[in-house]
Amino acid sequence: MRDYAKERPEHTEKYIGENDLFLEIFHGRGDSRQSVRPPLLFVHGAFTGSWMWSKYIPHFISAGWNSYCINLRGHYKSRSADFTKILFEDYLEDIRLVISEIVEECGTPPIVIGFSMGGILSQKLAESVGIAGLVLIDSSICREVHAEVPYRDLALRMPGLVVPAPARDEQISIDETFEDIAFQRKYLSMESAKAFGAFSFHFGAEGISVEGERITCPSLVICAVNDESDDHRGRATARHIGGEYLGLRGTTHTGLLVGQRYSEAVSRIIDWLARFDG
Template identity: 30%
Template sequence: MTGHTENSLGASLELQARQPAVDEGRPPLLFVHGLGHGAWCWEHWLAAAAEAGHPAYAVSLRGHGGSPGRLRTARLGQYVDDVVATAESLPRPPVLVGHSMGGLVVQQALARYAARAAVLVAPIPATPAVPSLLEIARRHPLDALRIVGGGSLPLRAEYLFRELGDDDARRHTDRCHGESAIVQYQLLFHRPAGPPLGDPPVLVLATPDDALIPLRGIRATANRYGATLEEFPGMGHDLMLDARWREPLDVMLGWLRTAL
C-alpha cells in the first residue's frame, strides 16, 4: 500500500506501507533510503518485515520517488525533518532503518527523536565521507570530478551490487535518479550527529566488499554508537536489493527480537 504523510512544512511525502496479518504489538519499522533512491528500494524488506509481524513503512524523502520537493536545493537537515515528521505521524514509535545516506539521516534524526532502536545499513559514517569520494575516484575518476563539480553521482550497478543478475541490476539502477548537489557536499563535510535521545540500541549491517563506503568508517561508526556490527562478505552496497538480501534482513529481525 502506498499512501502519503506530511513533513514539517505540510508537504505530502510518499509513504509505502505493509501491515502484518495480525498486529501483535511488535514495533513498527521506518525505512529511509539512500542517495538517489526512493521508498521503492525497500520492496523486499517491507514485505518480509510485515510477514514477520512488524508494521513496515518506507518514506521517500523530498524530491525522491513519489515525493514532491525541489531536489536541487534540498539540504541534509530537511531530510532529517522528513524522517522525524514521518516517525511522529506513525501510530507507535518506530525503529529507524537507514541505508547509506539514509543511515546518516537516521544518525541525525536520533539526536532529535527518541526512536525505539536504529539500524544503519551500509551507512555514511558519522565522520565526513571523504574516503568514499577517494574510493569513487579510484574506480571512476570522472565520477568523482562530477561530484566535485556539482553533478550527481551516477549510480552504476558496479557501485551497488556484487551478486545480482544483470537484468535485475539494470531494473534497479534505471529507477535511481540524481541527488542534491548541496547534500552531496554535506556528506563530504558534515559533523558527527549529537548523542541519541533515550540511548536506543543500534545495529549496523555492512559488507567488506562495499564499492562506495570503506568498511573502516562504518566500523568506527558502530563503535561510536556501541552498536552490534554484522558483516556480509560478497554482497554489494545495496544490501536490501542484492541477491542475498534476505540474509541481512533475517539478522536484523533476529536482533530486534532480542534487543527490544
C-alpha cells in the same frame, strides 16, 4: 525485467506535509505480538525511494511487523522538488515529520532502518529525536568515524548543481544479477548536490558530526565488506553509537538491499528485532 516494486504486498499510501511526502504503510500479518512492538520506519538512500525496499518488505510483513516507508522530498512519488536547493537538514525535517505522524498513529516511536544516505540521516536524527531502535545498512559514515578510519586516495568528484543518477552500466556484480541491476536502473533518479556535499567524503565533504553518546536506543550496524578498511569502518560505526555489528563479506552496497544475498541482512535484522517482543 522483473519489477520487484510491483510485487510488494498490499498496502496503504498517503501524502503528508507541505512537500507532499509519499508514505507507504504495510501492515504486518497476524502476529499476536504486534500490540507491544514498535513499528518500523525504512529510510532510503540517495537516488532512490521506497521502491528500494521491495525485497525486504515481504519478510517483515510475514514476521508481523508494521512497516512505514518514507520517500524524502522529490524522491519517487513524492512531489517534485528543486534538487538545486535541497539541504541535508531538509531531509532531516522530512524524517522528523514522518516520525511525528507515526507516533500520532501508533502511540509509540518507530525503529528506524536507514540505508546509505538514509543511514547518516538516521544517525543524526537519533541524537535528538526519541526512537525505539536504529538499524544502519551500509550507512554513509560520520565525521568521527572518518577521522578514525579515513578513506584513502579519494578521487574527489565535485558536484554540480545536482548529482545525476548512477548509470549502472555494468551487467552484473558479485552479488547482483542482471535483473537486480536493471530494476534499479529503471527507478534511479537525480540527487541533491548540496545534501551530498554535506556528508559524502567522495565529494569533498567535511562530513556530518554525530555525537554517538547521545544515541541511547539499541542499534545494529550492517556493512558490505570487501576489504579490511570496510570492516574497520563498520566496526568503528558500531562502536561510535554503541551498537552490534555484522559485516557481510563479498557483498556490494546496493546488493545488501536488492542483490542475491539480501536475505542474510534481513535474517540478522529480524533476529535482532526479537528484543522488542517483550
